Amino acid sequence: MNKMINSIDADVIRPYWEEITEYRNKFDISSTGKATIAVVLYAYDVDTIKVEANLQQYKNGRWTTIKSWSNASSNFYCGIGESWYVMSGYNYRLYSVGTVYKNGVAAEQTTYTSDPYWY
Numbered sequence: 001m002n003k004m005i006n007s008i009d010a011d012v013i014r015p016y017w018e019e020i021t022e023y024r025n026k027f028d029i030s031s032t033g034k035a036t037i038a039v040v041l042y043a044y045d046v047d048t049i050k051v052e053a054n055l056q057q058y059k060n061g062r063w064t065t066i067k068s069w070s071n072a073s074s075n076f077y078c079g080i081g082e083s084w085y086v087m088s089g090y091n092y093r094l095y096s097v098g099t100v101y102k103n104g105v106a107a108e109q110t111t112y113t114s115d116p117y118w119y
Contacts, residue, residue, distance in 0.1 A: 019045065025094060035119075049077065053080045055068070057090050095112070
């Protein structure tokens, strides 16, 4: 699945994927409370790519998903671009999951968690 290797250049742990070529995530909240989410995963030589984006709120000591989106594609990429208005007074974050399938079986999976964003 998602293997990790130590990058020589800066001692930073970075993912090493065999099937996934790129995984991009963007999360922002505007001054009016509009949370904007973008997730895209690129992979070649796979049957299906699935992505899931979860908008999470920190409340009562834990992260809870308040809105989620998913998408699937048989192309070389799959993406989600959505927005949702949030209430003020909380921390929010994006948690996403990307999975690629070969011959109908999950071949590789990766996740992303953004930094918390106070609104």
